[in-house]
Amino acid sequence: MKGFGMLSVGSPGWLEKDRPVPGPQDAVIRPKIISPCTSDIHTMMNGGEDPNAKNLILGHEAVGEVVEIGNMVKKIKVGDFVVVPSVTPDWTELGVQDARCAAHDSGMTESFKFLRRKDGVMGEFFHVNHADANLALLPDGVSPEAALMAVDMMTTGFYAAEMAEISSGDTVVVIGIGPVGLMAVAGAAVSRAGRIIGVGTRPVCIKLAKEYGANDILSYKEGDLARQVLEMTGSGADRVILAGGDMDTLRTAAEMTKAGGIISSVAFFNISETLSMPAAAWGFGLSGKDIRCGLCPGGALRLKKLMELIKYGRVDTAKLITHKFYGFDKIEDAFNLMAEKTPDLIKPIVYTD
Numbered sequence: 001m002k003g004f005g006m007l008s009v010g011s012p013g014w015l016e017k018d019r020p021v022p023g024p025q026d027a028v029i030r031p032k033i034i035s036p037c038t039s040d041i042h043t044m045m046n047g048g049e050d051p052n053a054k055n056l057i058l059g060h061e062a063v064g065e066v067v068e069i070g071n072m073v074k075k076i077k078v079g080d081f082v083v084v085p086s087v088t089p090d091w092t093e094l095g096v097q098d099a100r101c102a103a104h105d106s107g108m109t110e111s112f113k114f115l116r117r118k119d120g121v122m123g124e125f126f127h128v129n130h131a132d133a134n135l136a137l138l139p140d141g142v143s144p145e146a147a148l149m150a151v152d153m154m155t156t157g158f159y160a161a162e163m164a165e166i167s168s169g170d171t172v173v174v175i176g177i178g179p180v181g182l183m184a185v186a187g188a189a190v191s192r193a194g195r196i197i198g199v200g201t202r203p204v205c206i207k208l209a210k211e212y213g214a215n216d217i218l219s220y221k222e223g224d225l226a227r228q229v230l231e232m233t234g235s236g237a238d239r240v241i242l243a244g245g246d247m248d249t250l251r252t253a254a255e256m257t258k259a260g261g262i263i264s265s266v267a268f269f270n271i272s273e274t275l276s277m278p279a280a281a282w283g284f285g286l287s288g289k290d291i292r293c294g295l296c297p298g299g300a301l302r303l304k305k306l307m308e309l310i311k312y313g314r315v316d317t318a319k320l321i322t323h324k325f326y327g328f329d330k331i332e333d334a335f336n337l338m339a340e341k342t343p344d345l346i347k348p349i350v351y352t353d
Helices: 038-046 144-148 150-164 179-190 203-212 225-233 249-256 279-285 300-311 328-340
Strands: 002-008 011-016 027-034 054-057 062-069 081-084 126-128 172-175 196-199 216-218 237-242 257-265 290-293 321-326 347-351
Touching (some): 002 038, 027 081, 062 144, 150 237, 196 225, 216 225, 237 249, 249 257
Parallel strands (some): 196 216, 257 290
Antiparallel strands (some): 027 062
């Protein structure tokens, strides 16, 4: 079969691979709609967590059709139209039984299998482990496009809001209003935040952030972000969500968070980066500021719950889609667009048929 990915770090291209074979509890999926992600770009450019990665089909956002199942699969059948979470744990591992780290089955980020251990969804076929536990049927009332935006963007952005433990009326800052940050804004609104402040500069993202519930928008181009937040709020934000940025963003987040507040990060930092901050930003260790980070949980149940929010009108994830491509061979064009991050882009999708 054919797939698009990395020949080696920094070298994208088309690969020929053997069609995957399902194990007893697994399934093989034919993708119907896929979307490239910034994480795919990071992996292409620096190998993600493996600087020696090569010959890997990329992609971890897909909705597709089941074409083959293992003999132990009971709930999923051939021909089903399924929504595939980006995080697909091995549910026999002890790690998923610990609520504190349910996204890490056998080790750090090991449940993020498409980006780490095996070929992803940008192939003519792809493999999903533990099909009954990891695949969700597309429900009535949810479009395939909206469901596609739930498999990574929504689940990650909402997880950032969940980790922040937002209370009614809290002031929440979301740093980075790309697709994940936009979903964090929506998650904060669903969680009954009071004032929501987005940080970003692209007009297309600013417009959608306001539609999802942001009350104010700040730009790093207009001065120090922490100072701007402190001037707006007096004592700082109750909750700060990191959905983007660089190695200095954690310091900025700590400086704008009030004593006793929570910093929630779903940002991906490159292996070469070092995270640090001045002691004063963390109140010399006495501020009570809680710094949390995490990879969103995987599995069918989480996706089913998120799609209930879509189905009943709590959030319209399809608004994230700004570009549509038609045909399997257009995956490369969509990937390149995601890498370029043109001013009018939020998320591209590809209809593979």
